[in-house]
Amino acid sequence: MRRPDVLVVGAGGGGAALAARLSEDEDREVLVLEAGPVPRHPSGFPPGLLDARLVPGARPGHAFVRSYAVHLTPERPYSVPRGRILGGSTTVNGGYFIRARREDFDRWAAEADDPFWSYERVLPFLRSLENDLDLGSGPLHGDRGPVRIRRTDLRHPAAEAFRAAAEELGFPEEADKNAQDAPGFGPVPSNAVDGERINTGLAYLLDVLDRPNLTVLGGRTVRAVTVSRGRATGVVVERGGRRSTVEAGEIVLCAGSFASPHLLHLSGIGPAKDLERLGIPVVQGLPSVGAAIGDHPQIVLECTPRRPMDGPSGSWLGGALHLSSSGGEHEGDLEILQSLLPLSALVAGTTTAPGAPLAFLASVQTPRRSGGLRTESADPEVPPRIDYGYLETPDDRRRLREAVRATAALAATDAFGEISSGLLEPGPETLGDDHALDRWIHSRLGTSQHTCGTVPLGSAVDAYGRVHGLSGLRVADTSILPTAPLRGPAATAVLVGELIAHAIRHEPG
Template sequence: MIRHADVLVIGAGGSGAALAARLSEDPGRDVLVAEAGPVPRALPEFPADLLDARLVPGARPGSPAVRTVPALLTSGLPYMAARGRFLGGSTTVNGGYFIRARRADFDRWSAAAADDLWSYDRVLPLLRALESDLDHGAAPPHGDRGPIPVRRTGLRHPAAAAFQAAARELRHPDEPDKNAQGAPGFGPVPSNTVDGRRVNTGIAYLLGAAAHRPNLTVLGDCTALSVVVGRGRATGVVAEHGGRRTVLEAGEIVLCAGALASPHLLHLSGIGPAGDLARAGIPVVHDLPAVGAALSDHPQVAVEWVPRRPMPEPSGSWLGGALHLRSTGGAEAGDLEILQSLVPVSGLVTGTTTVPGAPLPFLVSVLAPRTAGGLRTVSADPGVPPHIEYGYLETGADRRRMREAVRAAAAVAATDAFGEVSRSLAEPAAGTLDDDRELDRWIRARLGTSQHTCGTVPMGPAAAVDGHGRVHGLDGLRVADTSILPTAPLRGPAATAVLIGEVIAQAIRSER
């Protein structure tokens, strides 16, 4: 094991696996990765359910590849947020949704960071370099030589075909390539799955060419507890590995533990809002108020419909089609999402692909960029979870957009085209749909989250990190995961998480 690395990467998930693999392409740089979960050394060592693209392990309570963190979705509404704890992080347990952020997102992030490194034109070559698009090949704006395979879900399943026909009946535009920055509409979902197999970032980046590099070491079951800081510089990380505490030393440390774990780790290290840290009994090392001050995510509810006849089992993915549309007065095109599941909710939570007689869901989300809530560490004990609030449905605009999204899904189910496969909407009932207050109550009772957390260690001159992920006021410490995005993108962030690893790796290499 490398005891003193040039770069220590905390977390081998969506961002960390990409960053570590890219940095280790330089043979003179020793890279050490500390991953809290198991680290298989070969594909056959992965449990079959983590590779099956028809399943969503993160939706299954008790999955050994998932850790859960208590949170409040809105006042008085508790929730358990799921995150991957396995090589590949949450890309191992999520739905395989791999849609790029929108140009508007990059414009917003670039402005917030005061760094055109995050402009769409600057990141496009990296977006192309990280993928092998199996549908479009190297045709602009896609790549065909990257580690992540991207395949769009087929629309051959009867429910998916009916969704497409219903969207056309409602005159929503076709959007055949959701990674091409076209006008939002209906289309298949780009996914990092091939022939029914999920290809997470651990498989794509660390079990490929990087696996045999002598300058790259990946430690599994190695939990980071705090960052060691002396004289304004991060020099190592206290970690628990093999039942013992050890200090992993490095010339540079990059936190890629995710938008919930990275700010918590910074807080445990004494880096964050001084008043909160002192109240938690944590000695203040560096007052940085922006760490955990807010977060950004997407609220979600399931709108279920009753099949007219038994639906076939999905063959390659649990995902059908996706419809993106603009909310009334929405500043961003496509800020509402209707994502089709070909597996019942009861199947998603039990790990089965068919449940006879069960309704099928549309997963309905509001993607409008906003921040709310936050993450506050309440104890110096790493085993005590932080206090997390999502701050959903706080404003009239929040509630209005959520109602619009639910009603848009109900409109799809009510079309003649969708009636070919659907007997009826399971709920909400017509009376609830027509009454704002009743619909607000219905939504709150069923509220969930898309698990798209960002913004807890935001980039910006007056925020927590700069556009290269460097923590303001400290040397040798960066953050490179979705926590640095000031707001969640207008799409799910999995593809953007990988991009963050690529962007920060390029920044590090350019600085050397």
């Protein structure tokens, strides 16, 4: 194999898009190293893995998921999954593909001190990455991109009841959640088409694996970036217990918001004092690497069905309602997402669970950074300590109470009462008491698994993903987003790959 011009670490949401775009230039040699397996054909993905009615990441111990032990609060341990196969987490997530909001892009542009990230600048990339099967080509959408997008079908009885309940409470319709309209109720744009989850491996890479300048290798775990005289020169790769060094002209980390900062730490790039304490030689002091995390706290609320209903036909997702918390600072910062499968079915990996409760996922998506990721050993096998710092402030707790109470109000409408006899819990007494509701929320607290901000734009990397103080090293995954967006970041993860690829191909310097 020739020495690659660009070595991409990770073939997930950002990495697959980045590698595909870079390899469009025939004179650029691109190598992708993925820790998980790399199927060369859709049939190579195990049965059920691409079934859009299932969420493989929700199944404990799934073969193609790596679980990270985290703390949502100091007293609330949790396990967070990440995909470990071609396509990364886009292979095991829910297929939710909603764009970030204009406010998010403008905030990130300000933090990066560069208009490259403004909404007007990124909109052409959002259009070019998608093939919107519902709306086709237009000022906001594209019909020639690699990622096929279809909005969820709202004809399921539970989705119809949710829509009617939102209307009963006076929430507006939001037919296209990938536009920038006022938040409200609508179908979920999804990279699930005809029941199949179109991960970024399928969308970007499988059709171009025969390019002579593109090599994608699975089963390779990158342990460190090698640096000489201020320039990244290669990576240390482990395969089958044996290590070797692969050199390249440029390294791009696309390993995700946990693995990318951990890899930087292990390479001597991060908070100097912490690294010195671990005996890791400091290559570049960057205190913001791992200093905080952006994500969205989430609560699952369940309702008792009045009658048996068929399982979903194409996707586990129903409708979504976005509404604003009482602070008014961020429009549409609360999300109520509907699952057409009971939680027990999602966890078991089945498409039916007769008589099981219906589920809503209520989350707070207000942009906020807290917690952090701390490397605890120079041994790469020792996982980092990951703290989310949820519920730290009165506003954190208030917003989550509002999300729960809004979900309870929907469940209590006459419209939703057509299919459900109400919430299992919390009951009226708990809902009416802030302190009691806070305790109930903490005991059931989860996360939307939207981790961002561990290698943030501005303080750790520039607008083009280049790591400050070093040459030949970039990061191109959601870790560079300073805060999690007001919508789940799956679509934005792909956009990051597109943007950094464009920067490498076209931007000066």
